[in-house]
Amino acid sequence: MAVMDEFREERDKIKHGTFKEKWKYFWDYYKWHVIGGTFALVVVIWISFDVTHQDESILYVAFLNCATVYDSSEYTASVEEYLGVEDGQSLTIDSSLDLTEDNTEAYYSYQTLAVRIAANEMDVMVAEEEFIYSYASADSMIDLTTVMSKEQLERYSDYFYYIDYALIESGYYDSEELTYEDLVLEGLAGHASPEDMEQPVAVGVYISTTTEPGDYVCTSAEFNQNYYYSEPVIYTIMIYSEHTDAALRFLDFICGYAS
Secondary structure, three states, X not given: XXXXXXXXXXXXXXXXXXXXHHHHHHHHHHHHHHHHHHHHHHHHHHHHHHHHHOXXXXXXXXXXXXXXXXXXXXXXXXXXXXXXXXXXXXXXEEOOOOOOOOOHHHHHHHHHHHHHHHOOOOOEEEEOHHHHXXXXXXXXXXXXXXXXXXXXXXXXXXXXXXXXXXXHHHOHHHOOOOOHHHHHHOOOOOOOOHHHOOOEEEEEEEEEOOOOOOOOEEOOHHHHOOEEOOOOEEEEEEOOOOOHHHHHHHHHHHOOOOO
């Protein structure tokens, strides 16, 4: 039987079927669309309620794909004290989003991340370069050289993560066929040198939870007791953030430069 004939026969069966048969057909074919759409709607409503009813946010940090201890509230309290969080204000350190697996949890994490970004709620994103570049190449990260103090530039400039803004403007990153592996092969990823770029922009700082020397800033022992990455990651500040001062102070704090 031809495919179209099968389709017409199935359509006629459904058209004249009982409500139960029609529902079964709909659920079999569209249940994942319904589940995904419902989840996205719930996330939007939840975040909208959260934003309108919560304390004033002074900083929202997302550690993507990060291993963390069960209870990091003591560390969060020390950060709040350092940043001077007052009554009516809030600090969020979110390590719940895991995008590494191809499963339902990762799908929900992507949905949540997208909504947080769309709501301009996230100030800091920390993740492996493979994930960071897709957002940085969409011009989503701030140029750190425009917001860092002279002291911070001296401290972190050797560990900057660069992206070539000329490639953003040319639409190079817009190709759906472009992969992270392509960027590595072309020398545009993996500690790419700014000397090889037309318009290098420092959009991140390489940090590491290991204590081995390398092309990154080692995070403090206190931080490493609460959060862990198996490889160096990149600390970035979202371009729309209104809390860049707090974001830079938090970077100092986790790297052991708190003062």
